[in-house]
Amino acid sequence: xxxxxxxxxxxxxxxxxxxxxxxxxxxxxxxxxxxxxxxxxxxxxxxxxxxxxxxxxxxxxxxxxxxxxxxxxxxxxxxxxxxxxxxxxxxxxxxxxxxxxxxxxxxxxxxxxxxxxxxxxxxxxxxxxxxxxxxxxxxxxxxxxxxxxxxxxxxxxxxxxxxxxxxxxxxxxxxxxxxxxxxxxxxxxxxxxxxxxxxxxxxxxxxxxxxxxxxxxxxxxxxxxxxxxxxxxxxxxxxxxxxxxxxxxxxxxxxxxxxxxxxxxxxxxxxxxxxxxxxxxxxxxxxxxxxxxxxxxxxxxxxxxxxxxxxxxxxxxxxxxxxxxxxxxxxxxxxxxxxxxxxxxxxxxxxxxxxxxxxxxxxxxxxxxxxxxxxxxxxxxxxxxxxxxxxxxxxxxxxxxxxxxxxxxxxxxxxxxxxxx
Ligand code: ATP
Ligand code: MG
Numbered sequence: 001x002x003x004x005x006x007x008x009x010x011x012x013x014x015x016x017x018x019x020x021x022x023x024x025x026x027x028x029x030x031x032x033x034x035x036x037x038x039x040x041x042x043x044x045x046x047x048x049x050x051x052x053x054x055x056x057x058x059x060x061x062x063x064x065x066x067x068x069x070x071x072x073x074x075x076x077x078x079x080x081x082x083x084x085x086x087x088x089x090x091x092x093x094x095x096x097x098x099x100x101x102x103x104x105x106x107x108x109x110x111x112x113x114x115x116x117x118x119x120x121x122x123x124x125x126x127x128x129x130x131x132x133x134x135x136x137x138x139x140x141x142x143x144x145x146x147x148x149x150x151x152x153x154x155x156x157x158x159x160x161x162x163x164x165x166x167x168x169x170x171x172x173x174x175x176x177x178x179x180x181x182x183x184x185x186x187x188x189x190x191x192x193x194x195x196x197x198x199x200x201x202x203x204x205x206x207x208x209x210x211x212x213x214x215x216x217x218x219x220x221x222x223x224x225x226x227x228x229x230x231x232x233x234x235x236x237x238x239x240x241x242x243x244x245x246x247x248x249x250x251x252x253x254x255x256x257x258x259x260x261x262x263x264x265x266x267x268x269x270x271x272x273x274x275x276x277x278x279x280x281x282x283x284x285x286x287x288x289x290x291x292x293x294x295x296x297x298x299x300x301x302x303x304x305x306x307x308x309x310x311x312x313x314x315x316x317x318x319x320x321x322x323x324x325x326x327x328x329x330x331x332x333x334x335x336x337x338x339x340x341x342x343x344x345x346x347x348x349x350x351x352x353x354x355x356x357x358x359x360x361x362x363x364x365x366x367x368x369x370x371x372x373x374x375x376x377x378x379x380x381x382x383x384x385x386x387x388x389x390x391x392x393x394x395x396x397x398x399x400x401x402x403x404x405x406x407x408x409x410x411x412x413x414x415x416x417x418x419x420x421x
Pocket of ligand 1: 127282283308309
């Protein structure tokens with residue numbers, strides 16, 4: 001036998017038995033986005049590597065270690081599989097002048113790629129749903145984004161999520177903070193690991209995001225950005241809190257919240273669960289007022305978030321959310337030449353009126369076909385033999401309840417099936 005080719009590590013198949021959960025999730029997200037007036041945008045999975053380097057930041061985990069970046073040897077382009085969606089969304093908005101007509105509420109979904117160590121809740125291909133409000137300066141839109149999250153959790157049947165919010169201030173206050181951080185970490189250089197040492201001068205804020213437990217004490221004692229916060233960012237942050245309180249959204253303030261991407265400023269937030277172990281952040285976002293200008297657009301403020309679909313689905317499962325799998329209305333069994341052609345006609349007629357129909361393929365005895373009908377989960381079997389075909393009627397047999405089978409004509413058939421729906 002030939003050698004088996006397997007899927008790439010960390011990249012998962014979604015099999016038919018899980019597909020109904022994905023459908024429920026996607027349908028719910030679709031309805032939810034419509035409730036808030038967010039329009040769908042779809043961008044390519046592959047972009048110029050430069051887009052992510054310039055937006056996410058050169059000295060970040062994503063760009064340094066996780067991005068699938070490669071040279072297209074057919075023309076020597078440097079390309080990357082997108083590790084996240086914001087940069088692509090902003091690129092497209094600039095390229096197609098979307099902000100010309102005013103601010104835009106946009107949403108996307110699809111696979112993202114990061115070369116991380118695969119484990120529960122962490123994959124190399126994973127899915128995100130992201131929302132981007134471009135051209136809004138907030139804090140009202142910041143609050144809208146958070147409030148809309150709470151509604152989605154409710155629609156998905158998710159409970160027990162914790163919201164953490166923080167602020168990163170303006171570019172100016174970050175510059176002041178950055179200088180203080182460098183000074184502080186220089187004094188504690190012997191406590192820094194290799195990554196932190198390398199980032200000390202390039203991107204000291206990243207050190208605060210380190211997951212290394214041995215570095216936590218030195219991080220705990222580091223200067224806090226809130227002390228360098230500029231006045232308008234402070235007001236922005238306070239107004240956001242006020243708006244959230246008015247909407248009854250509970251939150252914790254986490255002044256150490258540093259996101260893994262460099263483009264954030266002012267508002268940042270994360271939704272976290274304790275039910276999924278180490279991979280507890282299911283949704284994260286914030287404001288990125290500088291990004292549009294940074295990648296060549298006319299300066300405009302913006303804010304958004306992205307959520308991890310696999311983590312949210314795992315959480316729905318933990319919360320006991322069950323989605324019934326959809327079953328066909330009818331399984332048609334048939335035997336005989338005339339019967340088969342009448343069965344085809346019946347199947348298409350039923351589908352025309354919206355019934356979900358499986359037409360038996362592959363022949364076999366009535367008995368073996370009836371077994372398949374039963375296993376399909378269908379609510380009814382429609383039985384057609386040559387007798388029925390001659391009389392232009394079918395036999396309808398309920399499969400999920402004790403009831404007699406009846407002989408009926410095609411006009412009555414679909415009405416009867418729909419009436420029992
Ligand atoms: P983490 O700290 O867990 O690595 P992150 O800060 O890198 O997350 P973001 O870039 O903010 O994540 O992406 C938003 C969301 O996408 C995350 O909160 C998470 O739910 C999901 N996510 C990120 N990376 C992965 C991954 N490798 N596999 C599955 N989901 C992921
Ligand atoms: Mg990460």
